[in-house]
Amino acid sequence: MRVALITGITGQDGAYLAKFLLAKGYQVHGMVRRGSTLPFERIADLTDKIELHQGDLLDQMALNRLVEKVQPSEVYNLAAQSFVPTSFDQPILTGEVTALGVTRILEAIRTVNTNIRFYQASSSEMFGKVYEEPQRETTPFWPRSPYGVSKMYGHWMTVNYRESYNLFASSGILFNHESPLRGTEFVTRKISYAVAKIANSLQSELRLGNLDAERDWGFAGDYVEAMWLMLQADTPDDYVVATGQKHTVREFCRLAFERVNLDWEKYVVVDKRFYRPADVNTLCGDSSKARKELGWEPKVSFEQLVHMMVDEDMKRVKAEIKLAEEQA
Known part of the structure; x- marks a missing residue:
């Protein structure tokens, strides 16, 4: 049985990905931050099927211990301070979580087991003030928010660990994807x-x-399949995931x-x-690479x-x- 660890499992993407992986026969573990109340609404119907662990992207040693304990074959990093307007109000926290948090997870994988496959949730917000349309993997980044800047850092750190330590680390540059599970602040x-x-x-x-x-709006349920497909490929790479409209x-x-x-x-x-x-x-994204190499396409x-x-x-x-x- 393959084992997956999902950070940000209580979010929209985490909930859809957990359901998707369970259907594939995975043992699914999720990392959640400790709080006086835990936001399990999106995964309420999954809590008896998944195992949850307390952890935080700000705590390197806790991440190391979590990866050591779970021994995942795949790690999906979906956790972030992901609301763009909040990133202007809290730019330092956004950087600590959304940027440096990626490095801490990569370090945990490098320290514990370099055979773990890693998915980083990159974002179309990295393109910002766009150089070309549609945007593809080779389009230069010009982020226009602390969130976009932080996502760009995490993206390039994923590339760096892939090239420096030969990790199977892939980034999905996902364009806007929505669902009934989206937070009402979006x-x-x-x-x-x-x-x-x-x-x-x-x-x-x-x-x-x-x-x-x-x-370029798509359905989150379609996009988590692309995340999984990236980690089933023969080699790690970066892919734009979008509808093209x-x-x-x-x-x-x-x-x-x-x-x-x-x-x-x-x-x-x-x-x-x-x-x-x-x-x-x-x-607006050009996902032709993902469609050709991964066989992915949006359905909704x-x-x-x-x-x-x-x-x-x-x-x-x-x-x-x-x-x-x-x-x-």
């Missing part, structure tokens, strides 16, 4: 959740920032509100407070993704209303 889920609340008369408006920002925040809003038969323009308000100090205007369309998120949030909101009524 714009896509902020929209779908607000749509559900507005449709049920619990909210009157939705305040957003730059409606013209363009992103871009859409504006405005278009996301339109489709989301149309799903519940509402006109988005009646409810969406542009609020300058949600603009970033340095914004990324457009991102943009429209299907939007509808999926709205439908699930409609169920959530109705459940919340029912619970509130029962408790009243």
